[in-house]
Amino acid sequence: MALFYALLFALVFLIRYSAGQLKIGFYSETCPEAESTVSSVVQDAVVSDPNLAAVLLRLHFHDCFVEGCDGSILIENGPNAEKHAFGHQGVGGFEVIEKAKARLEDACPGVVSCADIVALAARDAIALSNGPSYQVPTGRRDGEVSNVTLADDMPDVSDSIQQLKTKFLHNGLSEKDLVLLSAAHTIGTTACFFMTKRLYNFFPGGGSDPGINPSFLVELKATCPQNGDVNVRLPIDRGSERVFDKQILQNIKDGFAVLESDSRLNDDIITNAIIDSYLGILSPIFGPSFEADFVESIVKMGHIGVKTGQQGHVRRLCAAFS
Template sequence: MVLHFILLLITTYFLGLSRSQLQVGFYDTTCPNAEAIVAGVVRDAAASDPNTAPVLLRLHFHDCFVEGCEGSILIDNGLETDERRAFGHQGVGGFEIIERAKSQLEAECPGTVSCADIVALAARDAVVVAKGPFYDVETGRRDGVVSNITLADGMPDVGESVLSLKDKFFQKGLNEKDLVLLSAAHTIGTAACFFMGQRLYTFPAEGGSDPSINPVLLPELKSTCPQNGDVNARLPIDRGSAETFDAQILQNIRSGFAVLQSDASLYQDEATRSVVDSYFVPFGPSFEADFGSSMVRMGRIGALTGTQGTIRRTCAAAFK
């Protein structure tokens, strides 16, 4: 407990340093069209591929949870040791969209807007195109240059217990409320059957299916993901509302209709369960406003600012 408290103090200190230098409208003078350019690229991408929004939202999360929000997940040295090839980053994409936005920004404001900031802005714009809330994004991040697959070993995983997830979020300076809200990003997008096998057929201590799965949902999941079936087949994560950013994912968690084990586990812990329930009481908090706040807090994790890091000219290249 003492160690956790010390870790929290250290994390809070560094988050405070980042927060003091990150600010909304950082590029208002140096590249006034920066946010509009990123938003335009995201809208164009989403118009041709409906999977754009969840992909970009997930990219921001995966970037921030490894060494902080500094764009290292974008680096591609063509090596098996590159961070982006980590097991925990399976299925992460959107790299070409970030590179497209970077190219346009370099044409307008050379060497000014970091790849890390593009990822953060693109995630917000992805939420908006999915009919979710607009929230102000703090900018001023600079890019890291280190890409190492081993640094991603601590990524949160869909098969982890809620206690493990809480601990990983705590180490990043985030709390139970942030865990619930950032997990609620699963309101859009799909998951591969690869991540469902254990929950459906070999759940620990049960020898069968996870008993927390609603009996109505279980045959639906098994139909899409039969045992020994195609592990690459995909299913909506938010049953009944997979293409719209809303609080339906939390209602699904409450009623046993959570598709992912990590989402279901949020209702098996007193602290996270109370957060989930708080969004369904009269005059309760705003899910949309709170989600935006949690995204902003996540966006401060390990941010490089001031003279730290660099501004990469090409997001896939560490030193260009």
């Protein structure tokens, strides 16, 4: 059985990554200031609104999980646009990407894709949150499809651990990638809207998720009372919502996960063991590096279903097929 899953994963990986090759410094000759321009726009945006760092990181994730990393989530083509999918609720940062695109169109018309801007913006957002700096392979082309139904299989906060693992596997991502990319919740906030089921209707007859630490349950209910304002926001990483670090993993382990999907990582022997590998007393010396492994996972995610070469095109506006 283990061999079967290994072969299946390898097949999925080959299928999802067969679209083309990206490379670091793709714009070094055609638009040398591409990456520094995106960095400048992102820095200005995050200084103005620190929460935008998390927003831009999640925009990259949501883009890649539907039709691959091709900027499809940016398109505004009416009520059936992908960006209006239920699974994309709360996703934002579109204006930051459009601002960076406008500057790049002035400097290098028709050269830098919106899909690459999204990936670069996520990289810069992480660095601005005290996270690791890393290089982003570029060369993506923008997709030509945007449909709300294509986002039906987005990972959801109420998914079981098996559903999460299946959705990640479908995109060529392993259990380790699931843990690390879930840890991107180390920065940012969520709304009480996403907490209602977990706090008050976890079982058919009502009740709370037993995976929540009892003392934390009191805190969560105070912030998100039943029939209260569902738009109230709370940090996803209790005590460390502005700093990119592995505190989120300790919170998940201790029952202080805010999101149900994060808590479910405790329900599986494999994902639980992966969390433990980063938290042991000797982990800082002998264990794997959370930062290095996260970079590996997000770069890997950034290759999902990419369009390169003659596939797709480079949009002049990120919100339109132009």
